[in-house]
Amino acid sequence: MPPPPALEIRGLVKTYGEATVVDHLDLDVAPGAVTALLGPNGAGKTTTIECCEGLRSPDGGSVRILGLDPVRDARELRPRVGVMLQDGGLPGSARAHDVLAHVSKMYARPRDVAGLAERLGIDTFARTQVRRLSGGQRQRLALACAVVGRPDLVILDEPSAGMDPQSRRAVWDLVRELRADGxxxxxxxxxxxxxxxxxxxxxxxxHGKVIAAGTPDELTSVEGDSVVSIEARGPLDPTSLRGYLHRLAPGDWAVHHVEGHRYTVTGAVNPRSLAAIGTWAAEHGVLLTSISLGRRTLEDVFLDLTGRSLR
Structure with missing residues (x-):
């Protein structure tokens, strides 16, 4: 029998006036694993996280963290849950190292502060006031504060936002280590x-609801489908190309504009359909400067599910 979820959400509802931000959401987070919650701006992710953290009260449904209620059992949960908020919630006038050292003293067996500070590069701005830190530096400090107490559950809201590639890799390595530690x-x-x-x-x-879930491989693997990436010398008509492919090989074809003169074609790609793309381009006077075959990415899936228009 599988272990109970570390985080269990059932029928969660949160409204602001007449707007329903979280709409009867069901979500399980398996213990000892990393779960990524994705969605466009306004999808309800942060509100869901805030309800889990006890920062907002749901208008309906229930949240259980490690089997406990995040509001009623807040005192018992506090040493077992580490939280990194989008805005950090850090005192602006305090120095970075002092903040981390203070937070560490709230836990029975904290991580080594000096080692954690060195690992996340906090020692390079240890004596700088929080208000004077860059966005990426504040993110690293907030992450250190979230994990210094060795929590059972860590909630990270946009953990690498504003970070340079080196900092992002350090964060990723720490996330993997935390998972390996259980x-x-x-x-x-x-x-x-x-x-x-x-x-x-x-x-x-x-729109406040779960619309897809699975492992990254499950979400990106559509049997029989591949992605062709195309770059042309000038613009092309996605509707015309899609119609041409559909006449040649009826199926669920999709042609999307990526940026500039780059496009993707998704469907049951085979040698004949690849040749058809070149034939269509020749017939319509479109010069293809590159064409490559690959698999669907998580970004492809995300855009297919949530649309390509700006929110």
């Missing part, structure tokens, strides 16, 4: 490569 992690991110690289399980939500 911690459960729930993270939100807009970085699809971050979710694909770190997550054991991915949940996509939009």
């Amino acid at each position: 911690a459960t992690l729930l993270l939100t991110t807009h970085l699809m490569d971050e979710a694909a690289d770190l997550a054991d399980h991915v949940v996509v939500m939009d």
